[in-house]
Amino acid sequence: MTGKEFIAKFEEFAPMELAEAGDPVGLQIGTLDKPIKKILVTLDIRPEVVEEAIEKGVDLIFAHHPIMFRAAKNLITDNPQNKMYADLLKHNIAVYGAHTNLDVATNGLNDWLGQAIGIKNTEIMHITNxxxxxxxxxxxxxxxxxxxxxxxxxxxxxxxxxxxxxxxxxxxxxxxxxxxxxxxxxxxxxxxxxxxxxxxxxxxxxxxxxxxxxxxxxxxxxxxxxxxxxxxxxxxxxAYGLGRVGDLPEPISVNDFSEKVKAIFQLEGLRLVTTDPSKMIQRVAICGGDAGKYYPSALKKQADVYITGDVYYHTAHDMLADGLTVIDPGHHIESICKEGLADLFTQWKVSESWEIEIIQSNLNTDPYRFK
Ligand SMILES: [Zn+2]
CATH class of the missing domain: 3.30.70.120 (Alpha-Beta Plaits)
Known part of the structure; x- marks a missing residue:
């Protein structure tokens, strides 16, 4: 199987045109015009992930977060970010990123997040396309x-x-x-x-x-x-869009639900924005990444609780004032994309008779620790 065949199949599932304007999705390093035998799936590409890829002899790194979010101004390899690019080129490892197009895809990342927290009757929170x-x-x-x-x-x-x-x-x-x-x-x-x-x-x-x-x-x-x-x-x-909203099987208190979210995503802690942690809730919206700015869409869909990462201080004040309870479990919960992508690629491996090996990165790239 060549990289081109593989990505053609992927882009049927999550077309690049579904990505937000300016989101640098797609091939970023190397070429797809080569045979692919080993694919490493990861949330982030950090120097340790590149080392892992080299060690495991992969041909393609498939990431949710684009490796080059900001353009490089030079290619001096004393800079760790640039050294990563050089190492990838030297080892002929291609890098492909599927970001907001994977978020909005039907049965894509936001659906995987919705399934993880167990919401039913799920619908799109914020339609983008x-x-x-x-x-x-x-x-x-x-x-x-x-x-x-x-x-x-x-x-x-x-x-x-x-x-x-x-x-x-x-x-x-x-x-x-x-x-x-x-x-x-x-x-x-x-x-x-x-x-x-x-x-x-x-x-x-x-x-x-x-x-x-x-x-x-x-x-x-x-x-x-x-x-x-x-x-x-x-x-x-x-319709395609960011976030999913749906109902939990039964009402639960904000406190108990927070504990559940911690367990589901194996978190050391999370940030809770609420005036009343004992309040009973049932309707939940979730959006991966940094999606605080979409909280009005969660309100419009009558969510009791909105789960998203990187919530900004003043946005949290606005959320409280608008009567919304918010759980910020951190941006790293998106690492469930590794399992979702690996499952998807394994299905295609069977249906397309591809001789490929799919590896999930076993590194934790969450930059935050709780003390
Ligand atoms: Zn993200």
Whole structure:
């Protein structure tokens, strides 16, 4: 498997265009144009993680936090950050970062966080992107119906909701055409009207896949000029966004829930922003990383408690004033991305028959300690 194949599969799952503007996602060091046998997944890339990668002989580091968040001004390797870049290049280790596109992806990092704390009936807390749908109707000789239909679904058409794929509809009928001028018809003769038993295949797909679907159509269709229609669908929208909100199975006090959060994420401590730790709560919003500024979205979704990291002092005052209880477990809870990514890549390893080894970094990159 090459790096390009692997990342093409990943970007189907978490397209780069879902990332926030200015977020440096994607390949940052090395090349994907090489075979990949070992992948190391990590939250952060620090010098000790690079050492781990070199020691384990990995070809690709897959990180949630981009390695180059700020551009380097020079490449003097006395600087530890620069030395990391040099070591990675020297050992031909590529580095790919999936940041806010992994946060918002359906069944991505924020869903993993929601599952970890056990919320149900989960919905998006703060919508950042909406993708419309299109419908393709294409006319194809009956003999080629299956070939074209399979090509379309392979290119990503025919997914309805999270649980159904390969959805399509076929009608049979008669197609008519007269090839003229310099036509080179697959079926029929110049200047003679032809009648062909044809099928009309209908499929829907997210509009950002239009170019890919059209390419699959042209590559699989036997005609010189395939007849097809594209429609805009009004009743399907895919929403993506930051944070998840849902309900705990039963009410619990803020105090007890804080203890649970500590246990779930194996924390030495956390910061609690509340006027009443004995208050009973049930509806919980969670957003990985540093997402204090999105607390109004948690309120709008009627969350009793909002879990996010790096909450700023004055924001905490505003949260209290607005009657929201907040748990700041630290930014490092995002390290559950290692398990989530490793599970995902292991599923693909099986479904795509890839000969790869997936390793989760076993280093703790949390810079904070409690005293
Ligand atoms: Zn983060």
């Amino acid at each position: 909406q993708t419309g749908y299109k419908k393709l109707a294409v006319y194809v000789p009956k003999s080629d119906e299956e070939k074209v239909r399979v090509a379309l679904t392979k290119a990503g058409a025919g997914k309805i909701g999270p649980n159904y794929e390969n959805c399509s509809y076929t009608l049979e009928g008669t197609g008519r055409f007269t090839p003229i001028n310099g036509a080179m018809p697959t079926i029929g003769t110049l200047n003679q009207t032809e009648e062909v038993e044809e099928a009309r295949i209908e499929v829907i797909f997210p509009e950002h896949k239009t170019a890919k679907i059209e390419r699959a159509l042209f590559e699989s269709h036997p005609y010189e000029e395939p007849g097809y229609d594209l429609y805009t669908i009004e009743n399907f929208v895919d």
